[in-house]
Amino acid sequence: ELKVEQxxxxxxxxxxxxxxxxxxxxxxxxxxxxxxxxxxxxLESLFVLLSNGAVKQEGRLxxxxxxxxxxxxxxxxxxxxxxxxxxxxxxAHGGGADGLTFGKGTHLIIQP
Amino acid sequence: xxxxxxxPRHEVTEMGQEVTLRCKPISGHNSLFWYRQTMxxxxxxxxxxxxxxxxxxxxxxxxxxxxxMPNASFSTLKIQxxxxxxxxxxxxxxxxALLAGAHxxxxxxxxxxxxxx
Numbered sequence: 010e011l012k013v014e015q016x017x018x019x020x021x022x023x024x025x026x027x028x029x030x031x032x033x034x035x036x037x038x039x040x041x042x043x044x045x046x047x048x049x050x051x052l053e054s055l056f057v058l059l060s061n062g063a064v065k066q067e068g069r070l071x072x073x074x075x076x077x078x079x080x081x082x083x084x085x086x087x088x089x090x091x092x093x094x095x096x097x098x099x100x101a102h103g104g105g106a107d108g109l110t111f112g113k114g115t116h117l118i119i120q121p
Numbered sequence: 122x123x124x125x126x127x128x129p130r131h132e133v134t135e136m137g138q139e140v141t142l143r144c145k146p147i148s149g150h151n152s153l154f155w156y157r158q159t160m161x162x163x164x165x166x167x168x169x170x171x172x173x174x175x176x177x178x179x180x181x182x183x184x185x186x187x188x189x190m191p192n193a194s195f196s197t198l199k200i201q202x203x204x205x206x207x208x209x210x211x212x213x214x215x216x217x218a219l220l221a222g223a224h225x226x227x228x229x230x231x232x233x234x235x236x237x238x
Contacts, residue, residue, distance in 0.1 A: 108177060
């Protein structure tokens with residue numbers, strides 16, 4: 010059974026600081042996703058990582074994937090208040106049209 | 122593009138009643154997913170379809186839950202009879218599933234918030 014663990018589950022930080030969210034998964038997969046969810050809203054796709062060593066960046070967020078370690082990271086650089094949200098990583102079950110197994114999410118609060 | 126459309130957005134019902142949730146995927150997408158989100162269990166995959174065919178329904182909680190996809194532009198998730206523990210936000214997502222190795226990004230609808238009293 011595929012398991013996805015995120016840490017930390019809760020993070021409060023100040024604007025301007027850097028931090029990293031970690032996502033470990035238990036079995037081999039060919040796709041890893043990062044989503045953002047604002048309170049009461051749906052999930053917004055941030056990144057899709059396909060291969061070992063993949064790195065993607067969008068603004069102050071950068072995601073990476075190490076398939077050998079079964080680890081993905083989401084790094085936040087010089088955080089701003091607008092990045093406050095819950096961030097989920099999700100792992101695909103296999104190739105093709107497969108469902109996702111989600112981590113429990115990291116609730117991020119960025120204090121002005 | 123209108124994105125994934127779900128209805129109703131909110132549903133309040135009494136225990137024992139039948140509930141039907143509806144989803145219209147993004148036009149041209151060939152895979153559709155139903156997820157449920159609760160505080161206790163987080164986000165869980167219930168079932169997914171590829172080309173209107175159910176592929177994996179192992180996440181469906183029990184026989185009270187059923188899902189159909191009669192055509193490429195419409196799916197329903199039905200709960201009969203509903204129970205208070207079914208209260209959750211139900212998300213529908215769709216993707217254009219290509220070959221293995223493609224990123225098959227899933228786009229989520231706004232969700233249906235279900236409350237069973």
